[in-house]
Amino acid sequence: MPDRLKTSLGIWALGGMVTRFVPVGYQPEHGRESTAEKVRRAVDGLGDLMDDYEFHYPHELSRDNLDEVRAALRGHGIYAVAGALHLDPRFGKGGLSSPDDATRAAALDITLDAARFAGEIEAEMIIWPGIEGYNYPFQTPYAESWARLIDGLGQAATVLAESGRKLFLEHKNSEPAMKIFMRNIGMTLHVIHTLRAQGIDNVSVNMDWQHLIMNGEHLPEYAALLAAEGLLGHQHANSGWGTFDDDNMVGATAFMETVELALELRRADYGAKGERLGFDLYPYTEDQVAAVRRSVEQWHFIDSVAQRIDGDALRAAQQRKDAVAAYELVYAALGAPAGA
Numbered sequence: 373m374p375d376r377l378k379t380s381l382g383i384w385a386l387g388g389m390v391t392r393f394v395p396v397g398y399q400p401e402h403g404r405e406s407t408a409e410k411v412r413r414a415v416d417g418l419g420d421l422m423d424d425y426e427f428h429y430p431h432e433l434s435r436d437n438l439d440e441v442r443a444a445l446r447g448h449g450i451y452a453v454a455g456a457l458h459l460d461p462r463f464g465k466g467g468l469s470s471p472d473d474a475t476r477a478a479a480l481d482i483t484l485d486a487a488r489f490a491g492e493i494e495a496e497m498i499i500w501p502g503i504e505g506y507n508y509p510f511q512t513p514y515a516e517s518w519a520r521l522i523d524g525l526g527q528a529a530t531v532l533a534e535s536g537r538k539l540f541l542e543h544k545n546s547e548p549a550m551k552i553f554m555r556n557i558g559m560t561l562h563v564i565h566t567l568r569a570q571g572i573d574n575v576s577v578n579m580d581w582q583h584l585i586m587n588g589e590h591l592p593e594y595a596a597l598l599a600a601e602g603l604l605g606h607q608h609a610n611s612g613w614g615t616f617d618d619d620n621m622v623g624a625t626a627f628m629e630t631v632e633l634a635l636e637l638r639r640a641d642y643g644a645k646g647e648r649l650g651f652d653l654y655p656y657t658e659d660q661v662a663a664v665r666r667s668v669e670q671w672h673f674i675d676s677v678a679q680r681i682d683g684d685a686l687r688a689a690q691q692r693k694d695a696v697a698a699y700e701l702v703y704a705a706l707g708a709p710a711g712a
Contacts (some may be wrong), residue, residue, distance in 0.1 A: 373638045377649040377675075379668060380424040381452040382608070385619075385653040386410040386660045395542055407563040417661030424451035426650060429486040436437075438493065451648055452540070452606070453490040454633045455483055455528075457579045458548055459639030468524030468551060469504040469517040472710045473595040480524050487528045490534025498578050498606065499525060505549030509551070521553055523700055525575070526567050534572045539604040540578035545587055547617060556587050564603060568623050581654055582612040582619055585626055592632040599640035607637075608652035609671060619654035622667040623674050631702065634671075634678035635686075646683040678703035 387410070388403020390396070391695040397403045402410070411425065425448060427433035433441055433453065442450075457479055468480030483499070490497040503544075506512040506522050529539040541563060545555040553558055557577070564575050577598050584591055598604040611625045614617030623630050649671065656662035682701050688695035 374643045376672075377643045378423045378635075378646070379421065380426050380648045380650040381414060381418070381422050381664060382426045382454070382650065382652045383407060383410050383414065383426065384406070384658070385651065385655065385664055387555055388692055389654065389656045391656070393557055399660070406440075407437060408440045408444040410443055414443065414661060414664070415448060416443075416447055418665060418668075422447035422448065422650065422651075423666060426450075426452040426454060428459065429453045429489055430458035430482075431459050435489065442489075451652070451709075452496045452498050453493075454485055454498040454500065455486055455522075457482065458500075463503050464548075466504050466517065467547075468501065469521040470514055471520075473514060476520060476524075480527065483524060484527050484531050487537075487539075488532035490535050491532060494535075494537070496538045496540060497528065497532055498540045498542055499528065500544065500578075500580075501525075501546055501554050501670055502552055504554070505546075505552040507550045509667065518553060522566055524569060526562060528571050529567060529572045529575050533572070537574070538605060539575045541575060541596045542578040542580050542583065542608065544580065544583040544617065557584070557589055557598075561603070565611075570577045577601040578606040578608060578650075578679045579604070580608035580610070581626075581630070582614075582617055582652075585612060585614045585629075586617065588614075591626070591629050592636040594638045595640065595642075597672050599636070599642065602638060604642060604647070606648060606650055607642075608650050609667065611651050617654075620651055621653065621655075621663055621670065622651070623670040627674075631677050632676050634682075635647055635681060638675075638678055677705045 386402060388397030389399045411501060457463045463479055468483065470476040477570060487497055501521065532539050535551060541560050543554045543556055543560045544552055546552055560577055567575050579595065582592055584594060609622045610619045612620050613620055614623060650668055651664060653664060686698055686701050
């Protein structure tokens, strides 16, 4: 793994911080900013800590404001375009998976245009199908909806492949749909392997850390498994309590799990092919730029701990399933005195 992973930031971290309880947002002054204004604020405050940026299409970035945003980026890149059907009220009951042909066609048109746009600007694409699911038993024709979802994702991946770009799939168990179809790693792999069987091989996983934590999915274990299959595509770094999609600062919770994740990313040589550590944060009340900066700096510390762990000794301890010896190595890397 490179000494320093390249980074990217979802620009939505600098928004109005809207919730269903405070629809005006906890920071409404930032909700009124244009995308270019948010970018300028991020670039001014983060500088070289952040390499590139990520944007929802078309709500945050489109052909209409591309030149203005690029000027605001001042040499930083656009790493990824994210689908945004969940931001469009037309798709409140599903878009790509909708049983209504007209609704589904509109969602597919937007998604494929996003894929074409990503190709035009040489960006990757993230699809988090959070609106694709259901809220009640008996509400949904499951098999047909799944087939429509996988078909739509496959069409997007095919368009991206035409320009040599990749599609990253991001799962989550609920919200906004109470039961999102693609709600765990296993379901995500089901989609990917179904598409592979069709000859579509430019699809991999975007690990949003808090989404895994919400599911009880152990971050380093899943990173290792995905890397072994060549499916570790992107990371959305954050943390949280595990009951909701907090998108808190990196390392604020699940600290040891994040240290082990950093170790597994190093074992997988993550970043050697240009992969990024993306930051997906939602600082409700904190200074937004400061929260991002603190997340990057806390990641650098966590990664430095992982780098100091004696890898050979840890492997030997793991072969013996010796948790005590393993933690002695971790605490030594943290700088704790022997026996602490």
